[in-house]
Amino acid sequence: MSLSVDVFVIGPDGTRELLDVPPDASDLAGFESWRRTVWGAPAVRSLGARFLPRLADGDCVVQPHEVAEFAAECALLREHQERVVRAVLEADDGERPKTYEELLHLFGRRLDNIIDAARRAREAGGGVIVW
Numbered sequence: 778m779s780l781s782v783d784v785f786v787i788g789p790d791g792t793r794e795l796l797d798v799p800p801d802a803s804d805l806a807g808f809e810s811w812r813r814t815v816w817g818a819p820a821v822r823s824l825g826a827r828f829l830p831r832l833a834d835g836d837c838v839v840q841p842h843e844v845a846e847f848a849a850e851c852a853l854l855r856e857h858q859e860r861v862v863r864a865v866l867e868a869d870d871g872e873r874p875k876t877y878e879e880l881l882h883l884f885g886r887r888l889d890n891i892i893d894a895a896r897r898a899r900e901a902g903g904g905v906i907v908w
Contacts, residue, residue, distance in 0.1 A: 780806035782894045786903035787841065796901060806907050807887045815884065820864030824857055826850050836908040847905060848895040851888060858884055
């Protein structure tokens with residue numbers, strides 16, 4: 778299974794309504810195991826991340842008023858992606874690519890998808906869910 782990232786808006790009745798993923802975008806946010814091994818990893822938490830580490834215990838729901846903070850967290854992870862990837866590889870549990878280059882590439886691509894979802898959420902006045 779894979780993690781997905783989606784944008785939602787709050788409907789008139791107060792329920793979450795998922796927006797369609799645009800044709801030029803991707804909703805891939807990593808492997809299911811990344812809940813703990815990447816997004817919930819100590820290296821991510823040590824940077825002060827508070828949104829994506831929620832995945833270790835459940836889904837990561839970012840409310841519309843939190844999207845700017847979430848985008849800043851994603852930018853921080855982008856800035857420190859090499860450090861995060863090295864730390865994740867050091868804690869290798871055999872469930873992910875074996876080389877630094879492979880994981881760095883996958884991490885970057887999945888983070889790009891999450892950053893793009895945050896941008897789309899801001900434009901729509903909505904939130905983000907990673908699940």
